[in-house]
Amino acid sequence: MTKSIFEIAQLAEVSVTTVRLVINGQDQKYRISEKTRSRIQSIIDEHGYYINQTARNLKLRKTQTLGLVVPRLSNLFFSQLIEILEVSCRNAGYQLITVCSYDDPALEQNLTENLIQREVDGLFVVSSSRESQLKLAKLCQKPVVFLDRNFDVDGISSVTTDNIQGGYQLGCVMAKKLNGRELFVLGADGWLPTIQNRIAGLKSGLADSGYQLPEQDIVIKGLAVADWDNCIKTMEELCQNRGVPKALVTSSLPVFEGCMQYLVSEYGSIPQDMLLGTYDEHSSLNFIPNQVVSVCQNAEGIAESAFEMMLKKINKEELLDTVRVIKSNLVIR
Numbered sequence: 001m002t003k004s005i006f007e008i009a010q011l012a013e014v015s016v017t018t019v020r021l022v023i024n025g026q027d028q029k030y031r032i033s034e035k036t037r038s039r040i041q042s043i044i045d046e047h048g049y050y051i052n053q054t055a056r057n058l059k060l061r062k063t064q065t066l067g068l069v070v071p072r073l074s075n076l077f078f079s080q081l082i083e084i085l086e087v088s089c090r091n092a093g094y095q096l097i098t099v100c101s102y103d104d105p106a107l108e109q110n111l112t113e114n115l116i117q118r119e120v121d122g123l124f125v126v127s128s129s130r131e132s133q134l135k136l137a138k139l140c141q142k143p144v145v146f147l148d149r150n151f152d153v154d155g156i157s158s159v160t161t162d163n164i165q166g167g168y169q170l171g172c173v174m175a176k177k178l179n180g181r182e183l184f185v186l187g188a189d190g191w192l193p194t195i196q197n198r199i200a201g202l203k204s205g206l207a208d209s210g211y212q213l214p215e216q217d218i219v220i221k222g223l224a225v226a227d228w229d230n231c232i233k234t235m236e237e238l239c240q241n242r243g244v245p246k247a248l249v250t251s252s253l254p255v256f257e258g259c260m261q262y263l264v265s266e267y268g269s270i271p272q273d274m275l276l277g278t279y280d281e282h283s284s285l286n287f288i289p290n291q292v293v294s295v296c297q298n299a300e301g302i303a304e305s306a307f308e309m310m311l312k313k314i315n316k317e318e319l320l321d322t323v324r325v326i327k328s329n330l331v332i333r
Contacts, residue, residue, distance in 0.1 A: 001047065002047055002048040002049055002050045003043070003044075003047045003048070003049050003050075004049065004050060005019050005020060005023070005049060008040065008043050008044060008047070008049055011043050012036070012039050012040045012043055014036060014039075014040065018032060018036065018040070019040055022036075022037050022040045022041065022044075023044070023049070062121055063118070063119045063120060063121055064093055064094050064095060064121065065094060065095045065096075065097055065118070065119075065120045065121060066089055066094050066095070066096050066097070066120055066121055066122050066123070066124065066310065067096075067097050067098075067099070067112070067115035067116075067118075067120040067122070067123045067124070068082065068085065068096055068097065068098045068099070068123075068124040068125075069098075069099055069100075069101050069108060069111055069112060069115070069123070069124070069125045069126060070082065070098065070099075070100060070101070070126045070147075071100065071101055071102060071103045071126055071128065072100050072102055072103075073098075073100060075254065076253060076280060076282055077148075077253075077280055077297055077299060078126070078148075080299040081147065081148075081299045081302060081303055082096075082098055084299055084300050084303035084304070085124065085303040085306065085307060086098075088303060088304060088307040089307065092307075092311070094121070097115065097118070097120065099111045099114075099115070101126075101128055103128040103189075104128065105128050105129050105131065105132045108125075108127070108128050108132050109132060109135070109136075112125065112136060112140070116140065116142060120142065121142070121143070121314055122142055122143035122144065122145070122310050122313065122314055123136075123140065123142055123143070123144045123145070124144075124145050124146075124147055124306060124310065125144060125145075125146055125147065126146070126147050126148045126149055127146060127149050127151065129151070129191070130151035130152075130153065133146060133149070133151045133153050133156065134151070134153045137153055137155060137156045143157075143310060143313035143314050144156070144157065144313075145157045145158065145159065145306050145309050145310050145313070146158040146159075147159055147160070147302065147306055148160055148161070148194060148302075149192060149193055149194055150193060150323065151193055152193070155322075156322070156323075157309055157313065157319065157322040157323070158322070158323050158324070159302050159305045159306040159309065159324045159325075159326065160194070160302070160324075160325055160326070161194070161297045161298070161302065161325070161326055161327075161328050162325045162326065162327045162328060163193075163194050163197035163198045163201060163279075163328075164197045164198075164200055164201035164204075165201060165327055165328065166198065166201060166279065166295040166297075166327075166328035166330070167197065167198040167199065167200065167201020167202040167203075167204070167205060167279075167295070168201040168202070168204050168205035168208075169201075169205060169295070169328075169330045170201070170202055170205060170249065170277055170279070170293060170295050170330065171201065171202040171203065171204060171205020171206040171207075171208075171209065171211075172205040172206075172208065172209045173205075173277075173293050173330065173332060174202075174205075174206065174211075174247070174249060174275070174277050174293060175205070175206045175209030175210060175211040176209060177247075177275055177291060177293070178211060178247055178275065181246035181247040181275060182217065182245070182246060182247065183206070183211070183213060183217065183245075183247040183248070183249065183275075184217050184218075184219070184238060184242070184245040184247070184248050184249075185199065185202065185213065185217065185218045185219065185220070185248075185249045185250075185251070186219050186220075186231075186234055186235065186238065186248065186249075186250050186251070186255055186259060187199065187219070187220040187221070187250060187251025187252070187255055188220070188221050188230070188231060188234075188251065188252070188254075188255050189251070189252070190220040190221060195220065195251050195252075198251055198279055198295075199218065199220060199251065202249060219234060219238065220251065221234060228254070228257075228258050228261070230258075231254065231255050231257075231258025231259065232258045232259075232261055232262045234255075234258075234259075235258060235259040235262040235263070236262055236266070239262070239263075239266070244263070244267070244271060244274075245274065246271075246273065246274060246275065247274065247275040247276075247277075248274060248275070248276055248277070249276075249277035249278065250277070250278045250279070251279055252278070252279050252280055253278060253279070253280035253281075253282060255278075256276075256278040256280075260288075270288065270289075270290060271290075272289060272290060273290075274290055275290070275291050276288070276290050276291065276292045276293070277292070277293045277294070278292070278293075278294050278295070279294070279295045279297075280294065280295065280296070280297065281294045281295070281296035281297075281331050282294075285331075285333065286333065288333075291333060292333045293330065293331070293332050293333070294330070294331045294333075295328050295329075295330060295331075296328055296329045296330070296331050297326075297328050298326050298327065298328060298329065301326045302326050305324050305326060309322075309324070
């Protein structure tokens with residue numbers, strides 16, 4: 001069995017400090033005899049050793065852990081963000097603890113309180129509401145970096161996607177490809193600033209490219225994007241009331257999937273002449289024969305920027321830019 005440094009010190013009949021100096025290669029500097037060093041090293045070679053992490057944490061007042069609160073793992077963008085952020089944390093000696101709030105403010109509060117009680121060194125949070133973001137920003141004594149959603153709360157540190165820019169680019173490209181087709185926009189999670197900015201950017205890009213999007217052609221529900229049944233129902237209502245659209249933009253990939261699921265189940269396939277646009281990118285879009293334009297968020301850029309910001313906050317270094325906005329890319333098929 002591996003031994004703790006304290007147990008090695010007992011076996012070698014030396015102090016814990018002496019064992020630490022040998023382990024850290026400081027024996028010659030502090031004039032520890034070769035006989036003592038050899039005795040300590042032979043015990044280590046025979047048993048191995050481990051660091052008492054609890055004692056180390058108490059001494060350093062750090063746990064080398066960070067907490068991450070996201071809505072759900074099934075969202076492709078969040079799963080990408082988690083993977084990249086976890087690698088950054090691990091490479092820097094931190095362990096990332098990830099939990100899901102399912103966009104439930106009460107659950108989110110419970111989860112963040114639990115992570116704080118576990119003495120994480122900092123928190124990454126995708127807030128479910130302005131109220132929850134405001135409350136955490138005011139009350140939490142730990143370093144906090146908010147991801148993906150900025151509800152315009154003063155004084156917070158956040159890293160988000162430039163959804164207005166991405167929406168604008170999508171609108172410009174879609175307008176050029178319409179060729180007389182009427183465009184409809186479907187979405188969910190309408191209370192989120194991400195969705196609001198995406199739609200605002202889209203409308204602006206369409207308008208600047210000569211297409212005025214009527215308000216009645218925009219259907220953004222307050223329902224949760226994870227509820228596929230509601231996404232399918234929204235598409236069903238559109239098709240029944242206005243006919244199958246010739247051009248469609250969805251506010252996120254889950255909404256896009258729900259819409260396509262309805263078309264396939266109801267009509268057997270996706271109409272080949274339907275022009276499609278969506279926020280978020282996935283390689284499966286390559287297998288749709290239609291023209292598809294997607295906005296690809298820079299998950300790597302967001303994760304790296306957020307982690308760099310977190311380290312500065314932990315080390316109490318000056319942060320000149322506490323609100324960072326990362327540009328997205330357009331994928332045209």
